[in-house]
Amino acid sequence: MSTNQNKIRPVYRPVFINLMQIKLPVSAFISITHRLSGIYNFFVTLPLALYLLYFSTKSYNDFMFVYNMLNNPNLFSTFVTFSFLVYFYHLLTGFRHLLQDIHIGESLITSRLSSYLVLFIWILLFFVVMSGLYI
Amino acid sequence: MNGSTLFYLVRLSALFVLGYSLWILSFILTNKPIDYVAWVSFTNQSLFQFSTTFAFLFMLIHAFIGLWTVGTDYFTSRTLGFISPTLIRYADFIRGAYTIIFVALGFLIVTTTLFIIWS
Amino acid sequence: MTISINIYRYNPEKDKFPYMQSFEFEKPKRDIMVLELLNQLKEKDPTISYRRSCREGVCGSDGMNINGKNGLACITPLSSVIKKNKLDLRPLPGLPVVRDLVVDMTEFYAQYEKIKPFLQNDTPVDIGERLQSPEERDKLDGLYECILCACCSTSCPSFWWNPDKFVGPAALLQAYRFIADSRDTKTAERLQSLSDPFSVYRCHGIMNCVSVCPKGLNPNEAIGEIKSMLLSNKKNQNIITSDKAG
Numbered sequence: 166m167s168t169n170q171n172k173i174r175p176v177y178r179p180v181f182i183n184l185m186q187i188k189l190p191v192s193a194f195i196s197i198t199h200r201l202s203g204i205y206n207f208f209v210t211l212p213l214a215l216y217l218l219y220f221s222t223k224s225y226n227d228f229m230f231v232y233n234m235l236n237n238p239n240l241f242s243t244f245v246t247f248s249f250l251v252y253f254y255h256l257l258t259g260f261r262h263l264l265q266d267i268h269i270g271e272s273l274i275t276s277r278l279s280s281y282l283v284l285f286i287w288i289l290l291f292f293v294v295m296s297g298l299y300i
Numbered sequence: 301m302n303g304s305t306l307f308y309l310v311r312l313s314a315l316f317v318l319g320y321s322l323w324i325l326s327f328i329l330t331n332k333p334i335d336y337v338a339w340v341s342f343t344n345q346s347l348f349q350f351s352t353t354f355a356f357l358f359m360l361i362h363a364f365i366g367l368w369t370v371g372t373d374y375f376t377s378r379t380l381g382f383i384s385p386t387l388i389r390y391a392d393f394i395r396g397a398y399t400i401i402f403v404a405l406g407f408l409i410v411t412t413t414l415f416i417i418w419s
Numbered sequence: 420m421t422i423s424i425n426i427y428r429y430n431p432e433k434d435k436f437p438y439m440q441s442f443e444f445e446k447p448k449r450d451i452m453v454l455e456l457l458n459q460l461k462e463k464d465p466t467i468s469y470r471r472s473c474r475e476g477v478c479g480s481d482g483m484n485i486n487g488k489n490g491l492a493c494i495t496p497l498s499s500v501i502k503k504n505k506l507d508l509r510p511l512p513g514l515p516v517v518r519d520l521v522v523d524m525t526e527f528y529a530q531y532e533k534i535k536p537f538l539q540n541d542t543p544v545d546i547g548e549r550l551q552s553p554e555e556r557d558k559l560d561g562l563y564e565c566i567l568c569a570c571c572s573t574s575c576p577s578f579w580w581n582p583d584k585f586v587g588p589a590a591l592l593q594a595y596r597f598i599a600d601s602r603d604t605k606t607a608e609r610l611q612s613l614s615d616p617f618s619v620y621r622c623h624g625i626m627n628c629v630s631v632c633p634k635g636l637n638p639n640e641a642i643g644e645i646k647s648m649l650l651s652n653k654k655n656q657n658i659i660t661s662d663k664a665g
Contacts, residue, residue, distance in 0.1 A: 178431070178515035178516055178517070178523065179429055179436065179437045179515070179516045180382065180512075180513060180514065180515055180516065181427065181437075181484065181509050181510050181511070181512050181513075181516065182382050182512055182513055182579060186484075186487060186507070186509065187484065187487050187488075187512055187574075188486070188487035188488045189627070190626065190627065190630045192624070192625060192626040192627075192630075193576070193625045193626070193627055196623055196624065196625045197576075200366075200370065200623075203363070203366050204366075204367070204370065206363075207363045207366075207367065207402070207405075207406075208405070211356075211359065211363075211409055212409065215409065215412050215413060215416060218343070218352075218416055219412075219416045221339060221343075222339070222340060222343050222416070225336050228336045228339065228340075229336070232334075252321075256318060256321065259314055259318070260318070262623075262624060263311065263314070263315075265624045265643070266311065266643075266646070268640075268643055268647075271624075271637070271639055271640045271643050272629075272637065272640070273626070273629045273630060273637070276624070276626050276629070276639075301616060302614055302615070302616070303613075303614055303615050303616040303617070303618070303619065303620040303649070304614060304649050304650050304652075306616050306620065307620055307646070307650065308650070369621075372581070373577070373580040373581065374580065376580065376581070378580065378581075378582075379579075379580050
């Protein structure tokens with residue numbers, strides 16, 4: 166009742182919020198990594214994409230420089246590949262979100278299934294792309 | 301702003317960017333190995349120029365809504381108070397600074413995009 | 420065989436900070452509920468505080484965090500939660516702790532109040548009751564059974580960060596319970612009051628609520644329905660188009 170809110174309460178009351186001690190199911194993991202990948206995309210992948218677009222269209226020499234850097238396994242190509250994998254992760258989990266918006270995967274079982282499916286697809290892609298770069 | 305409006309903006313911008321990303325990906329995969337001539341002729345066509353401009357604009361809208369949500373989740377007196385009580389006083393300032401930073405970066409990204417594509 | 424039980428302790432009159440207290444307990448021969456375990460521990464240490472009432476999972480008093488997952492202590496068998504002979508009992512996350520395993524439910528109840536959890540129908544009744552067909556009544560299944568134990572809302576990160584602005588899975592389930600009720604005529608007003616960016620739209624489908632609900636309800640599905648209705652702007656319709664009651 167509204168009178169409950171008028172009670173005088175002590176200034177400090179502890180709150181149990183230790184995330185290491187709270188069990189988070191797989192869909193919660195997907196949700197937080199979707200958010201983190203989104204932040205990473207904005208601060209890293211987007212400027213990186215602009216950098217690549219600029220230098221790949223500037224001149225022939227610049228194009229070849231970028232092309233050679235990306236085609237060989239080095240720090241830069243690994244970084245670029247990883248960033249685009251993170252972008253793709255956001256796309257995948259975002260697609261799962263869109264499916265939930267049209268009521269697909271809203272039950273406990275189906276949401277768990279779609280979470281594992283998304284993770285499986287992405288991990289598969291990760292190995293395919295990374296091995297393509299390194300082998 | 302109405303919650304439904306933000307909801308639609310996020311989804312519609314996401315769909316456009318998804319379609320755009322798949323289009324670019326399909327070009328790269330069907331034209332391997334890419335040579336300079338093929339790439340430049342692809343990026344010079346007006347379809348690429350217009351769609352990329354819109355894609356980055358939509359990505360900006362999508363990102364702004366997402367980043368604003370992140371700010372109002374984590375950079376609040378309540379959530380920062382969980383980490384340390386001394387941060388409570390600075391919560392609004394931290395959120396404001398974070399907002400300014402991502403808005404500024406966003407506009408930098410868009411102006412850089414327009415510069416790269418249209419000049 | 421002994422099991423080690425760690426209980427979250429906090430006495431505002433004595434303790435500056437909360438701490439975990441350990442108890443060694445002889446593992447019972449038959450499977451018991453966590454509430455029964457707590458009762459036996461209370462015989463050892465009478466200062467342990469927790470809420471409990473019906474002991475059969477219908478009142479919602481003894482919601483707590485058991486080995487990391489929210490649940491009702493009275494219907495949680497020890498065998499289903501015990502891990503490596505250890506049991507951690509903590510209060511529901513995100514809400515201020517009054518003492519030991521007792522939390523301040525004010526914010527939770529405030530959100531429940533906000534959604535107006537009562538039938539709103541000002542039309543006159545001819546025969547003394549508002550009629551509802553079995554099909555219309557079926558629409559309330561999975562919605563009315565909520566016991567307001569707060570396990571779902573206190574497992575929701577969005578509710579942790581904004582318990583005053585995001586309404587939370589429990590209250591949203593109840594909001595939909597009245598939106599879906601064919602006897603309620605104020606659907607448009609209910610939806611209008613939920614149309615801001617915080618009340619409903621902070622739900623990102625994390626689905627902790629569904630995985631912890633001790634009654635097996637699905638707040639996420641109800642929230643999805645509310646979102647669909649908000650988006651399609653159903654202003655003056657109830658969701659049932661058959662004979663309206665009252």
